[in-house]
Amino acid sequence: MTITNEDAKAAGSASSLSRMLQFGDSMFPIGAFSFSSGLESAIQEGAVTNAATLRAFAQTALEQAARGDCIALIAAHRAATADDVDTLVRIDAQVYARKLSDEARAMSVRMGKKFAEMGVAVVGAPLLRAWRERIETSVTPGCYPLALAIGFAVQNLPASQAFIVHQYGVATTILGAALRLMKVSHIDTQKILYELTRKAEEAYPATAAARLSDMAGFAPLTEILAAIHTRAHVRLFMN
Template sequence: MADLLRLLQFGDSALPIGGFSFSSGLETATEIGLVHNVETLEAFLDAALRISASGDGVGLVCAFRALEAQDLDALSAVDEEINARKLNEETRLMSVRMGRKLVELSAHVVGDPINVEWLGRIRDGRTPGTHPASLAATSAGVGIRSDEEAFALLNYSLATAILGAALRLMRVSFVETQSILWRSMEKVPEAYAAIEGATLDDMAGFAPVTDILAALHVKGHLRMFMN
């Protein structure tokens, strides 16, 4: 029960690691009319989760293997690969900010030795500290026992961040966003099964429209969310 409660705590959308400060491209998508109702919002979220699964999801699985071997050098190597595959500035910034905040929070609250050492590497500039790699590093301390659980948490965090942004950006209700979340989470087990045995060579994130939206957001004059 204790592990479940800790997992719920660190899976909370209000966890103060900065996820609520980014819209993952949704702000620009709503501004240009690409996302304008419940149906297009759900399609946007589904696309974001597919992109995350083939990119950060694969990186997370590989990071978890390095963590299970207690090899922080290997974890750093995975971290570098995850960071290198983020083509736009906004996505890289979001990942490393959330990753660092997650490790700082876990180091303060939990104090797991591996997590504390990982935080030291981030602060010394020896590793970027992306969110997927940092999620793997903090896993044992916060009750995550498998890469499957970590993958679920990664997807839930992304989905709640995007849907939370939608509530501030467009005319959509809490009931509608919760319905979208329910349907989206039903697809996560299948997404995990597709990447469970993946290697770093399989990590990819071909998403030109998302990259363009992020680039437009960086140069935008009026913004509610960070870039």
């Protein structure tokens, strides 16, 4: 049987898609399921009460990520492609500095460390090993966007796919928590996920064109809710 160029291209696309599915799966063991991204406090304080307010909360989180972590994600992907570890460390420091709440910092570094560890075990690329070592020796915090960017870059997967996986993860973390915290159906959360992820591709060009110094995510209510959650006496999710 003759393999055509079209067949080879389709096979490459399928392989790329399978990697997106694997590393973007909510069951990929990096601990995202144990955080609510402030949703638990939002429900306790009455800011999220139904599917409509849940959608608005998740939309805000995605917009905040696109203006913040994802700018760093794309910059880190470029640095990883160039095998520039020093630049990766500098980007990581800027991501960490912009995490205002203890919960946001804990979530990002725990997920980042686990992603780096899983990347070494599954992919085994030298750059991932070097990054894990810098995390373990406290050279760098190891925030999640950096680990995701490096993981995709070493597999020759584009930054646009890393961006989609990041945004999908933000949405599924919140919606998965909602199913355990409030009266909302799987149909509701799937409809919200479909609507929100459809917009992710539209947001990519603006994020990719931004400079690292543009990284900011002004969402004061989200930060306040995260702070409340840190001090809460009763919690289902980690702080």
